Amino acid sequence: MYAIELSNLTKVYRKTRRRLFRVVGGTALTAVDRISLRIAPGEFIGLLGPNGAGKSTAIKMMTGILHPTSGSVRVHGLDPHRRRVEVARHIGTVFGQRTQLWWDLPLRDSFAILRAMYRVSPDDYRVRLDELEAALQLSSFWDTPVRQLSLGQRMRGELAGALLHRPPVLFLDEPTIGLDVTAKTSVRAFLAALNKTHGTTVILTTHDMSDVEQLCPRIVVIDQGQTIFDGGAGNLALRVGLPSMLVASYRHRSGAMRPGDWTVDDAGHTVKVSFDRGRTSPVEVLGGLQEIGSLEDFSMTEPGLDAVITRLYAGDARR
Ligand SMILES: Nc1ncnc2c1ncn2[C@@H]1O[C@H](COP(=O)(O)OP(=O)(O)O)[C@@H](O)[C@H]1O
Ligand SMILES: [Mg+2]
Incomplete structure (x- = not known):
């Protein structure tokens, strides 16, 4: 079974114009336009494309936040919009632009909530936290409210929080945005190890080509909602002809x-x-x-x- 399977996935955003409560017109924007894609378990995918290409919209459909206008998404065989609770157990998400943690709480409390939400047993929780601590060194800011963390610390916290329930699939939308070089390096090393040791499937969007060069054997480029390339970095260079x-x-x-x-x-x-x-x-x-x-x-x-x-x-x- 594929970790992720998209068939003709399409999302049209509609804006309706109303006059006196009657719809008198509107505009439609096709953000994702018939994308088909199969991702095997354990793949590390770089999802690239210029601003507005439809990357975030595609990820929102894969994670069940948005419902497709047409076509389908399956995550480990499940429809993420209809089977949201089950799919949530299979996936972790990190969105660089907004936090999934509780702004006023320290990681200690945020993680306690996540542990309860995902019903992680106390024993499993201890094992996973030890492992995440070893890789991400969270203890020095464990009791600091998230709002006071540096961007790099927060991102380490976000990653740990997204992985507490050990999901087989991880979605990362611009996770290294705004990080300094040292923080980027440690996030990259962590992701590479995660993919290798746990076979976690990772779908990463980023503007940082070093992230992609170092992490992603497979690159999918989308533009205006459509796939324009799917393959390795070497083939992409050949195609572009530099x-x-x-x-x-x-x-x-x-x-x-x-x-x-x-x-x-x-x-x-x-x-x-x-x-x-x-x-x-x-x-x-x-x-x-x-x-x-x-x-x-x-x-x-x-x-x-x-x-x-x-x-x-x-x-x-x-x-
Ligand atoms: N909630 C929304 N309502 C209407 N249009 C949107 C919405 N979200 C994104 N768009 C539009 O859809 C297109 C794709 O956006 P997005 O998926 O965020 O692209 P990317 O993540 O690749 O930058 C853009 O033209 C964007 O303006
Ligand atoms: Mg985006």
Whole structure:
């Protein structure tokens, strides 16, 4: 069974205009437009897309907060809107923009409430809390009201709170927004370990491409409510067609790089060749570089995910 299965998932937001209590018109906005997606248990998915693409709306339907206009969502085989209580036991959610904890309460009290809500037995609670404490170090701010926590502390608290009932699926909507580098690093390490040791399925939206590069073997890009890419970061770079680059340095040079499906930046001792890996093999480029002298060293650079995504959103690679 899939952890998550979306079939033609669609959400239309409607705004009606009324005059004297009568509907006289309105507008409709299709925020999610026939998305189909299958996610196996244990996958770590980066859900990407420009602002307004429909990511949060899709996550709200997967978590049962919103009902689809058409199409369907299944989480471990269950309809999250109709079987909200059961699905809640299968999922944890963290929304970077708003807290799931109680603002005026310390974690100690928030977690006691969550423990009761999810009916976690005292023994299980102790084991899980120990594990979460070891990974997230909550004890130093255990008795501080959430409103007084730093953003990084709060996020550690949110993650622990979302995982107390040990859900097999975790949804994270912009969890690293506003965190400093140190906090981001510890959140990332925690998520990687969670996915690895417990096989937790994770669906992550973020604007931070380092999060995605380090965590997500599979990337789903949505734009204007539709899936425009589903695959690995390497394939995305190929699709977008940003150049890879081979840089060679020489002991001796004897000629110039032959013409080909590439661009050459020849500075004598070093030669840089940019090419599209979707069309040209690095082996062919290296062959050309070897013909023109005796190599001292060479290296290959791939375009960063940041550059790839920027180019994709800019529109020249959309299909
Ligand atoms: N409650 C709502 N009512 C009407 N329109 C909404 C609502 N929530 C989001 N939208 C619109 O739906 C589109 C998708 O929004 P959202 O799912 O928040 O995108 P993302 O999370 O990718 O930035 C946007 O055009 C947004 O303005
Ligand atoms: Mg959003």
